[in-house]
Amino acid sequence: MSNAKLWGGRFAESTSEAVEAFSESVSFDARLWRQDIAGSKAHARMLGRVGVLKEADVSAICDGLDGIAADIESGNFVWDTALEDVHMNIESALTERIGEAGKRLHTGRSRNDQIATDVRLYVREAIDALCADIDRLAEALRALAEREADAIMPGFTHLQVAQPVTFGHHMLAWREQILRDRERFTDARRRANRCPLGSAALAGTVYPIDREWVAAELGFDGVTANSLDAVSDRDFAIDFVAAASQLMVHLSRWSEELILWSTPMFGFVQLPDRFCTGSSIMPQKKNPDVPELVRGKTARVTGDLMSLLMLMKGQPLAYNRDNQEDKEPLFDAHDTVSACVRLYAELVPALAVNRDICRAAAIEGYSTATDLADYLVRKGLAFRDAHHVVGSVVGQAVKQGIDLAAMPLATLRGYSEHIDEDVFEVLTVEGSVAARDHVGGTAPARVRAAARDAKR
Numbered sequence: 217m218s219n220a221k222l223w224g225g226r227f228a229e230s231t232s233e234a235v236e237a238f239s240e241s242v243s244f245d246a247r248l249w250r251q252d253i254a255g256s257k258a259h260a261r262m263l264g265r266v267g268v269l270k271e272a273d274v275s276a277i278c279d280g281l282d283g284i285a286a287d288i289e290s291g292n293f294v295w296d297t298a299l300e301d302v303h304m305n306i307e308s309a310l311t312e313r314i315g316e317a318g319k320r321l322h323t324g325r326s327r328n329d330q331i332a333t334d335v336r337l338y339v340r341e342a343i344d345a346l347c348a349d350i351d352r353l354a355e356a357l358r359a360l361a362e363r364e365a366d367a368i369m370p371g372f373t374h375l376q377v378a379q380p381v382t383f384g385h386h387m388l389a390w391r392e393q394i395l396r397d398r399e400r401f402t403d404a405r406r407r408a409n410r411c412p413l414g415s416a417a418l419a420g421t422v423y424p425i426d427r428e429w430v431a432a433e434l435g436f437d438g439v440t441a442n443s444l445d446a447v448s449d450r451d452f453a454i455d456f457v458a459a460a461s462q463l464m465v466h467l468s469r470w471s472e473e474l475i476l477w478s479t480p481m482f483g484f485v486q487l488p489d490r491f492c493t494g495s496s497i498m499p500q501k502k503n504p505d506v507p508e509l510v511r512g513k514t515a516r517v518t519g520d521l522m523s524l525l526m527l528m529k530g531q532p533l534a535y536n537r538d539n540q541e542d543k544e545p546l547f548d549a550h551d552t553v554s555a556c557v558r559l560y561a562e563l564v565p566a567l568a569v570n571r572d573i574c575r576a577a578a579i580e581g582y583s584t585a586t587d588l589a590d591y592l593v594r595k596g597l598a599f600r601d602a603h604h605v606v607g608s609v610v611g612q613a614v615k616q617g618i619d620l621a622a623m624p625l626a627t628l629r630g631y632s633e634h635i636d637e638d639v640f641e642v643l644t645v646e647g648s649v650a651a652r653d654h655v656g657g658t659a660p661a662r663v664r665a666a667a668r669d670a671k672r
């Protein structure tokens with residue numbers, strides 16, 4: 217019994233069905249067909265330019281591949297798991313369609329440099345699309361920050377009310393996080409954007425290939441420098457999924473805040489109805505499903521990162537079939553992160569801020585206590601002494617159940633004779649935020665300026 221596979225020459229029997237089912241990848245790597253065809257066309261053209269293929273064969277190959285692309289696009293291409301992967305499905309179809317010339321395409325190439333190329337092209341395109349989505353989300357946050365530049369809310373440490381901040385300031389904090397994530401993606405793109413073609417199976421090829429020409433044709437910044445490394449490493453995919461994981465961790469933190477803020481106990485924001493669902497038993501429920509799912513999907517993406525890291529850790533150079541396992545985590549991370557970013561880009565502009573509730577919550581937690589201490593410092597006390605005095609004032613206010621600003625001047629003066637009528641300016645939450653008027657501060661004027669600068 218011989219073996220009918222493209223590589224079947226040295227085999228005495230055909231592959232077991234169980235092994236075929238176990239080892240096929242076309243059920244998921246068919247997704248790389250565009251990259252695979254682009255790579256094959258560039259390779260064939262290069263072989264024509266250097267005289268390895270006749271121009272007639274190159275044209276037949278390119279036309280044949282275009283026909284296959286059209287059929288895949290329109291859903292008229294039959295993928296066959298017996299042909300293992302995207303590469304052999306396309307190559308077999310090509311030979312079926314154009315005959316002899318199709319068999320010459322794989323000259324000076326291996327599936328090992330072919331798949332490394334496909335995945336690099338995929339990661340590059342994924343990053344470009346994702347950066348565009350991040351830009352939309354960053355703009356949504358910027359616009360919301362501008363809209364809510366003077367909306368006062370409690371700032372938290374330890375999830376305890378700490379000092380008043382503005383809602384706009386909080387939104388600009390989120391924006392900073394994803395701008396750094398964007399940088400991580402563009403940094404990953406730079407390293408991924410090198411062309412492995414020409415590395416062949418692992419050692420390079422004997423043909424007089426022009427690697428630079430192929431690289432330029434495919435929009436790469438240049439070629440990979442070592443054939444063993446180029447067919448083997450998937451660190452560029454790890455870079456991408458690591459950046460995606462960090463982005464998801466940021467989105468997960470926002471989600472946690474939105475979930476808390478939208479409970480009636482906080483009541484800071486209302487999520488638009490179209491982003492929520494109800495309960496099948498409790499008619500009153502409006503659940504923050506989108507933030508919850510984003511928080512949950514963070515587990516998937518960080519899991520994908522672990523999969524890729526563990527996939528690489530035991531591999532000797534050069535290519536090993538283990539690498540076939542890189543696709544599903546990579547695709548999953550990409551799909552998940554782009555869905556989450558897109559949803560948040562729609563949710564953010566639709567967030568309704570309950571300004572009165574936010575302001576009341578900021579007052580309730582004695583959030584201007586630090587301002588009183590700073591006031592005493594301006595009157596000449598050492599900060600440690602001021603801190604102690606204000607601690608006693610707060611203790612008294614807690615006992616009476618009133619805000620610092622509601623304490624009579626006479627009572628306040630009982631704690632320090634440095635306190636005068638002008639103290640009430642610093643005890644208001646408006647006074648507190650307005651005083652933090654420096655780069656990176658929460659003053660409404662600063663938030664507005666930062667939002668304006670970010671638009672430029």
Ligand code: ARG
Binds near residue numbers: 301327328541
């Ligand atoms: N499906 C394989 C992968 O994803 C393609 C390369 C296979 N190469 C090989 N020599 N079996 O990595």
